[in-house]
Amino acid sequence: MTATADATTPAGEVPSFEVTLRIRRMNPEGTSDHAAGEEYWEEFKIQAHATDRVLDALHKVKWDLDGSLAFRRSCAHGVCGSDAMRINARNRLACKTLLKDLNPAKPILIEPIKGLPVEKDLIVDMEPFFASYREIMPFLMTDGPAPERERLQTPAERERFEDTTKCIMCAACTSACPVFWTDGQFFGPQAIVGAHRFIFDSRDEGQWDRLEILNDKAGVWKCRTAFNCTEACPRGIEVTKAISEVKKALNTGEI
Template sequence: MTQPPGEPDTVGSLTAATRPHTKPAPVPEGAVMVIVKIARFNPDNDRGSYWESFRVPALPTDRMLNLLIYIKSYLDGTLTFRRSCAHGICGSDAMQINGINRLACKILLKDLLPRDGAPTTITIAPLRSLPVEKDLIVNMEPFFNLYREIKPYLITYGPAPERERLQSPADRARFDDTTKCILCACCTSSCPVYWAEKTYYGPAAFVNAHRFIFDSRDHGAAERLEILNDIDGVWRCRTTFNCTQACPRGIQVTKAITEVKRALMFTR
């Protein structure tokens, strides 16, 4: 599925009569009315991809995830999306919100409202360059397959210690930033190189390689650097900073990729 073309479809009403089997829709006191324009796709019909819009009453302090749950609960129960923790930790609800990769549970409506009070339309679409399964759900396996290629686990040789593998606070701080990755795919699906070539490992894989390459307890740095020195490795990065801007955890992704490049240069 490609990005849905065309203009918004019918605007969903707030009354239960507009959708079968819906509950009466509550309107919170102090709510503002926004139009949520969602990319729709259902593999079980021949309609293809299209846009559908819904009128949703929401408080400025509501998260975008709240608006999606409202639509599914009261306007259209067929709307499909992923969610889990709702606290920016699991990465399940990554999607394009107004064209930018974000977590729906971390974006507040007030941050999307125009300051002049003009009518608000918010567009929501699935992550780019990953196969769409239904509506806002994408198949994450291509992303995870590339992630697994860089051996994202501790590699050690020799006998195991009697108790634990000790590490100083300074050594731990060396890779602290890249331990924050939640594998939401926001960075990788925002990368122009990944858009053009799906065999490119992508920013998320590089971040997780960085996490172990610079871990003083790990013995597999040379193996990972050899993988990342491949044609689909870090040298294809064009330093557009899309990945850093898209990361919901604030990881300095481009900096991590640069450090991996430097490690390759010094190793070589």
């Protein structure tokens, strides 16, 4: 994977190029050049292939150039949702973004996602984000005794909330939301997506508890339909549409 390009490039090998990463850094303990907690830009030049993703480039920096660089990643294949970051001023997953798609002629800007407190370099404190998700009670709520076998639903009933089941909780949407940036009071798009997944599930009976929570001052009404969330979602969820469906359910009283 990390084969370096040399003078005798074999036929068929992917072309390689030099790329500059400009990374927003912060060390809570400080370094020899920077005070504790100070935020600064640092540039790294690396050799990359056309098949490399931003995550591969970050690995190269961490493994070969500067081991103190901190970022989260787990599965590295766009499923775990650990490596959402702000790349060239847009929230994306580092593991799903190819360097060649980002104009490698210019430095590639990599920042932590906005609106959440930075802990170190690209790692942010996700707790406020998870707290919002917990508040909408993301678990099946039912009345009466549990059936002996599984709870059935038709394909059409399943289709109703199919889109919002795809969420991987990477926080790309919530940290792209201009309302979330302002005061951190807003639930954020992800919590509403998480609620949508249960509100429109025919097996669930806690819809109105969740809708009542989202009817709050910090709930869906803070949404200004900026569409940043829909644009940012690496899973292609129509987030703004889901939020509008929750608003509609609240306005009409029908689910």
